[in-house]
Amino acid sequence: MKTIKVGLGTCGVSAGAQKTYEAIKNEIELQNIQAVLKETGCNGMCYREPLVEVTDEQKNSFVYGEVTPEKAKTIMNSHVLADKPVAEWLVQSTRPSEDDTFFKKQNRIVLRNCGIIDPNSITEYVATGGYEAIQKVLNGYTPEQVIDVITRSGLRGRGGGGFLSGVKWKFCRDATGDRKYIICNADEGDPGAFMDRSTLESDPHSVLEGMMICAYAIGAEEGYIYARAEYPKAVARLKHSIREALARGFLGKNIFGSPVNFSVKIKEGAGAFVCGEETALIASIEGKRGMPRFRPPFPANKGLWGKPTNINNVETYANVPWIIMNGPEAFAAFGTDNSKGTKVFALAGKIQRGGLAEVPMGITINEIVFDIGGGIKEGKKFKAVQMGGPSGGCIPASMGDLQIDYQQINQTGAIMGSGGLVVMDESTCMVDMAKFFLRFTQDESCGKCTFCRIGTKRMLEVLERITDGNGKEGDIELLRHLAYEIKNNTICGLGQTAPNPVLTTLKYFPEEYEAHIREKRCPAHSCSALLTYSIKADACKGCMACAKACPAEAITGEKKKAHEINTAVCIKCGKCLETCKFNAVIKN
């Protein structure tokens, strides 16, 4: 019997996968087809969603991309019923396909089950060897031995800071306290990143298992998962998974029949980026305003309700069961001297193949953008990648051969961050990008430190006037000065890293700032205040379409004669450019 799997992660559903799923279900019922229909998470090829996988009787797998309900019917009739795969829609199978390069340079540890198993089924997780790592640990490892394994693997925290996880666990193990807690940080606030959401939606049990192992190592009996408010599906799957694990005795009292107790609670965030910061997150779980506090004391000594607390990111935990099963050496075999293992990146922006890619540390930016990501959309030119979100920076295309590891990325002024990798092309304005991030941090600043609260506001004002065409000589120096003060006079990572997007764009794209300030010109043709629209007289056919579309009535001209734009009235909405079928409207 054939098995049919439909990817129903948030991305899949928003691309229409639910309708595809229903269509297949319908077809199975209508024609009484002997096949098993299942749902799964995301295999990372988000750019091809909705994805449908057909596994035949010989266990051959065929993955179809961009499957609409109509296409699904054809696949059911041709492939499932008549054994004739629909070759043209295949994106991954035994046959070579142009999409194969998407997977070629990937090594999947964290995403090992993503898009393969049904995330709603603990049975499927167990069938892939799930929950063996925790049993191995409970049956044969002392907590110290677990910590030793994690330390030797070289695993660093994937939430952004990159602190050695084994060392962090040891701090918490060694801390004195009658109770200890562990927390999984699933706040994923970096705008442009979705690895944690996808992992939680596609393989929630791997995160739970990682937390169990950590809890045992530290001596905690209670764990919390702090999830973002915008991730309803991830929260629903987690709740379901926790119920399943409780029912089997994997969570609760005496887990797996051992003397160890462990329970997990979910806390939903309420929309505050700063709550991703560990001390703010703890305050938020305690029901307070999510304000960071000065460290030390670190959460390992004084965390949730004043007790020793270990906090790790989703991806960090998801690595743990694999390391236990395969050994620290196998993990450390991937990567570079200072950065071991793999990293999941969320590829987005102007890239052909947006999705999730898990790559060994040490891979170059170009390999990710071109070999995995398939290059830039619409044949445009690669300009930069943004890594680390509002705490990170823009790395120019000229540094595309840079190896991705913590040290090398830090040297550029960007940071590894949590894994958001937004690709930019020639039409992205770097000053606008810097302004975008600063507006974000300015909005999200908790307001405790003056330099974070007021300093980012001053920087934003300067950037706004530059992109509005009112930039002044001295503005660049002013930005640098403010950046320095903010970095050095704030207590949490939000403020300390807020100037990074400005500093990196200033470092690698100074000429763009200068063009805005001195020539009142936006080289990327993006800042609307610095643009003018005009009509090329010789290309204009006088069809009057633009004049009708213009909301400001800025376009005049007679039928079949060249039209003109009155720039004094034009509000630069771009409608005329969109409307003209003859490419007669230009912006510069």
Add this chain to the structure above:
Amino acid sequence: MLQKEEIRRDNINDTFSNFKVELWRYQGERGALIPLLQSAQETYGYIPESAIDHISEIVGIPSAEIYGVITFYSQFRLKPMGKNIIRICDGTACHVNASTAILKTITDELQIDSNETTEDGLFTLQTVACLGCCSLSPVIMINDETYGRLTPKKVQQLLDEYRNADGNGG
């Protein structure tokens, strides 16, 4: 002072109120404030003053402190919201993929700005940073549904769909 017994009685007359059930269940757990506020908002679409009073009495946190928490988190609303909540993403990936054009289409079409509700009470618009669907940017979320790969035209169609659904009593 509101007693647990009263809430329970209240609850019987109330058609169905998750929030009151949650309040009733409260046993003095620590950190219950935010989940209770979330439950109130889910039940009423916003956090009414009466809910704040109830929480304050039962959990024993002064109202002023509760207001402090409410205003800190962007999720919480003190005013009623529209029937449909539109969350438009202006995260990095969506920004790079022209989310501003989508925002403009919505604000033009509905004649409201971000954080406002249409006069007919049908839509509330919120701008958020990243819905976690960046590979399908630009993205919006209407209630719990996410829509990706949008163009101004598709957004218009979507809004029409929701308007029609309302017209048909849906």
